[in-house]
Structures are given as C-alpha cells and as structure tokens.
Amino acid sequence: xxxxxxxxxxxxxxxxxxxxxxxxxxxxxxxxFMTSWLLIGxxxxxxxxxxxxxxxxxxxxxxxxxxLWDYIRDLARTQIGEKVYRDWMPFIGxxxxxxxxxxxxxxxxxxxxxxxxxxxxxxxxxxxxxTVALALLVSLSYFYAGLSNKGLRxxxxxxxxxxxxxxxxxxxxxxxxxSLSFRLFGNILADxxxxxxxxxxxxxxxxxxxxxxxxxxxxxxxxxxxTLAAYYIGEAVEEHH
Amino acid sequence: MPTLFxxxxxxxxxxxxxxxxPLMAVQVVLLTFILNALFFKPVGRVVEExxxxxxxxxxxxxxxxxxxQQLETELKDQLKEARLAAQKVILEAEQDSDNLYKExxxxxTSEANASREKARLEIDAQRDDALNQLKSEADNLGDLxxxxxxxxx
Numbered sequence: 001x002x003x004x005x006x007x008x009x010x011x012x013x014x015x016x017x018x019x020x021x022x023x024x025x026x027x028x029x030x031x032x033f034m035t036s037w038l039l040i041g042x043x044x045x046x047x048x049x050x051x052x053x054x055x056x057x058x059x060x061x062x063x064x065x066x067x068l069w070d071y072i073r074d075l076a077r078t079q080i081g082e083k084v085y086r087d088w089m090p091f092i093g094x095x096x097x098x099x100x101x102x103x104x105x106x107x108x109x110x111x112x113x114x115x116x117x118x119x120x121x122x123x124x125x126x127x128x129x130x131t132v133a134l135a136l137l138v139s140l141s142y143f144y145a146g147l148s149n150k151g152l153r154x155x156x157x158x159x160x161x162x163x164x165x166x167x168x169x170x171x172x173x174x175x176x177x178x179s180l181s182f183r184l185f186g187n188i189l190a191d192x193x194x195x196x197x198x199x200x201x202x203x204x205x206x207x208x209x210x211x212x213x214x215x216x217x218x219x220x221x222x223x224x225x226x227t228l229a230a231y232y233i234g235e236a237v238e239e240h241h
Numbered sequence: 242m243p244t245l246f247x248x249x250x251x252x253x254x255x256x257x258x259x260x261x262x263p264l265m266a267v268q269v270v271l272l273t274f275i276l277n278a279l280f281f282k283p284v285g286r287v288v289e290e291x292x293x294x295x296x297x298x299x300x301x302x303x304x305x306x307x308x309x310q311q312l313e314t315e316l317k318d319q320l321k322e323a324r325l326a327a328q329k330v331i332l333e334a335e336q337d338s339d340n341l342y343k344e345x346x347x348x349x350t351s352e353a354n355a356s357r358e359k360a361r362l363e364i365d366a367q368r369d370d371a372l373n374q375l376k377s378e379a380d381n382l383g384d385l386x387x388x389x390x391x392x393x394x
Contacts, residue, residue, distance in 0.1 A: 015255065016254045016255045016257070018257060023260070026259070026260035027259045027260060028259060028260045028261045028264055029257075029259070029261045032261055032265070033261070033264070033265075033268075036265070036268065040268075040272060043276075044275065044276075044279065047276065047279050047280045048279060050284075051279060051280065051283045051284060054283065054284070054287045055287075056287070056290070056291055056294065058287075062284075062287075065280065065284050066284055066287070066288055069280070069281065069284040069285060069288060070288065072281075073285075089281060089285075090273055090274075090276060090277035090281045091273050093276065093280075093281060094269065094272055094273040094276050094277075095269075097276065098269060098272060124265075127261065128255065128256055128257075128258065129257075129258060129259065129261035129262040129265055130261070130262075130265050132258070132262055133261075133262045133263070133265040133266035133269065134265075134266075134269060136262075136266060137266055137269060137270065189255070
C-alpha cells in the first residue's frame with residue numbers, strides 16, 4: 001500500500017485506512033462523518049438543553065453557554081473589530097466549537113471499543129479532508145468579508161502599503177489555508193499517533209501525561225484556528241488610511 | 242471522481258482527498274446556521290439584555306445617589322437655617338423680657354418717687370399748719386397773759 005509507511009497496521013493502530021461509503025459515484029470517509037455526527041449531536045444537545053429555559057440569573061448549563069458565548073465574542077471582537085464582528089461571530093464560534101468538540105471528542109471518547117470493518121473512529125479533525133474544508137471556508141469567508149465590506153477597494157489590501165507587497169500577499173492567500181489546515185491536521189493526528197504508539201509500547205501510566213498534553217494541545221489548536229480565522233477576516237475588513 | 246492521491250496510495254492514505262471535503266464544508270456551514278439560530282442569537286439576546294439591564298440599573302442607582310446627596314445637602318441647609326432662626330428667636334425673646342423688666346422697673350421707681358414726693362408735700366403742709374396753729378395759740382396765750390397782768394393792776 002503506497003511507498004511511504006503511512007499505511008500500515010501497528011498493533012491496533014491503523015493509519016491512513018478509511019471506512020469508505022459510496023454515494024453515487026462519490027466516495028466519502030464514513031468514520032469521519034460518524035464521529036462528527038455524534039459530536040455535533042452532543043454539542044447541539046448541550047446547546048438545546050442550555051437554551052431551553054434561559055433566565056436573567058443564569059443557572060447550570062446556561063452559565064456554561066454564556067461563558068462560551070462571551071469567550072467567542074471577545075475573540076471575534078478583538079480580532080475582527082467592533083464594527084463587523086457581529087456578522088462573523090457565529091462562524092468563528094462554530095469553527096471554535098466544532099474543532100474543540102472534535103479534538104476533545106477524539107481524545108476523550110473511547111472510540112477503539114467500536115470495531116469498524118476498515119479504518120477506525122477518531123477525531124474528525126485528524127482527517128485532512130476536514131481540516132482543508134475548514135481552512136477553505138475560512139479563505140472564502142475572508143474574501144467575502146473583504147468584498148462585501150469594501151467592494152473592489154478590498155484589493156487595495158494587496159498593494160498596501162506598497163505595490164512591492166503584491167506577490168507576497170497573493171502567496172499569502174495560498175499559504176493561509178495551507179498552514180491552517182496542516183497545523184490542525186498535523187497536531188491532532190500527531191497527538192493520536194503519539195498516544196497510540198505509547199499505549200502500544202508502554203501500556204501503563206506513561207501515556208496518561210501525554211494524553212493530558214494532548215487535551216491541552218487540542219484546546220489550543222481550536223483556539224488558534226478560530227483566532228487566526230477571525231484575524232484573517234479582520235485583516236480583510238480593516239480600513240486602510 | 243474528485244479523488245486526489247498525494248502519496249501514491251491506490252486506496253486510502255493520509256492525504257486521501259475525496260468527497261469528504263466538500264461534504265464536510267457543507268456540514269460545517271449548516272452547523273454555523275444551526276448554531277446561530279440555537280446558540281448565538283438566543284444566548285446573545287439574553288446576555289445583551291442583562292448587560293443593558295445592569296447598565297440601566299447602575300445609571301439609575303447613580304442618579305438616585307445623586308438625588309439623595311442633593312436632598313442631604315438641602316436638609317443640612319434647612320437645618321442650619323432653622324438653627325439660626327431659633328437662635329434669633331431666643332435672642333429676641335431675651336431682649337423682649339429684658340425690655341419688659343426695665344420698663345416695669347422704671348415704672349415702679351417713678352411711682353415710688355411720686356408717692357414719696359406726695360407724702361413729703363403732705364408732711365410739709367401739715368407741719369406748716371401745725372406751726373401756724375401753735376404760733377397763733379402762743380400769740381393768744383401771750384395776749385391773754387398780758388391782759389391778765391394788766392387787769393390785776
């Protein structure tokens with residue numbers, strides 16, 4: 001299977017194997033959708049429970065949701081700016097929440113207990129398709145934000161402050177989604193691999209601190225992705241003087 | 242088939258791009274709209290309502306504190322004025338009673354003087370009367386003595 005050792009079974013560890021679903025003549029990675037649906041379902045359940053009976057004095061889950069909302073608003077407001085952050089807060093927040101539950105869900109839920117005919121369940125963000133999809137959405141968003149806020153004057157950004165910047169700014173449009181997607185993909189996959197390899201080599205105690213480190217990395221990666229997405233949108237809508 | 246095998250694997254691989262990518266993008270966009278309707282809008286409404294409630298309450302409280310302070314200063318002024326008025330009233334009453342005392346004293350003194358003068362005048366008149374009477378009686382007696390002496394001769 002391929003000339004690089006990405007596809008090999010390492011004990012119970014399977015890398016680069018997927019559970020394929022055939023829809024028409026399209027093929028999709030079933031395990032990614034299965035975990036993402038479960039995690040999105042959990043997220044939506046939390047949201048529905050927390051917003052069912054909201055009061056001015058918050059109780060229980062409403063507290064958590066309001067904390068998250070406030071956190072996301074601060075993130076969007078500091079990166080995008082006071083003027084348009086409201087339009088982009090749901091997108092930034094969804095990126096943050098989806099990536100966060102995906103990363104933590106992949107690390108915390110014992111997916112290994114569920115046997116699949118091929119591949120294995122894990123964090124949806126450990127699949128390159130997911131991270132590239134998210135990164136391309138971010139690219140589309142900042143183009144849309146820039147064009148809808150400033151019209152064609154958005155392209156002034158490419159020659160700001162001097163036209164010498166033009167090639168760099170064009171290259172940036174390609175490196176932004178590339179770095180976004182590969183940073184997330186690499187971190188989450190590496191975390192899963194490190195834990196799996198450690199569990200394979202030393203099944204006791206030693207993997208636990210690495211697992212905690214993995215949780216930490218997962219949270220940080222969600223924050224980084226959301227912050228960078230907000231920063232790119234903010235950069236696109238910023239007025240140059 | 243939108244499949245892209247970056248690392249030459251005919252099946253699978255780490256960089257196995259396929260229809261998962263666009264479907265995942267659609268799913269995330271859908272999730273954005275769902276979360277916007279279920280989470281960001283309602284929670285934002287509650288949080289912003291509370292923020293405005295807290296702000297209006299705070300400004301109202303500030304207004305009330307200012308009112309209370311104003312009332313306090315007004316009351317203090319009123320108290321000061323009342324104290325001054327009371328002192329004035331006390332002073333006036335003291336002066337009044339002083340005046341009354343003086344008047345009464347003067348009246349009594351003058352009355353006493355008048356009655357003493359009257360008594361002196363009466364005494365003088367009676368003494369003069371008595372003297373005159375004595376004088377005339379003495380004259381009579383003298384005349385009588387003289388007559389008697391002359392008659393004996």
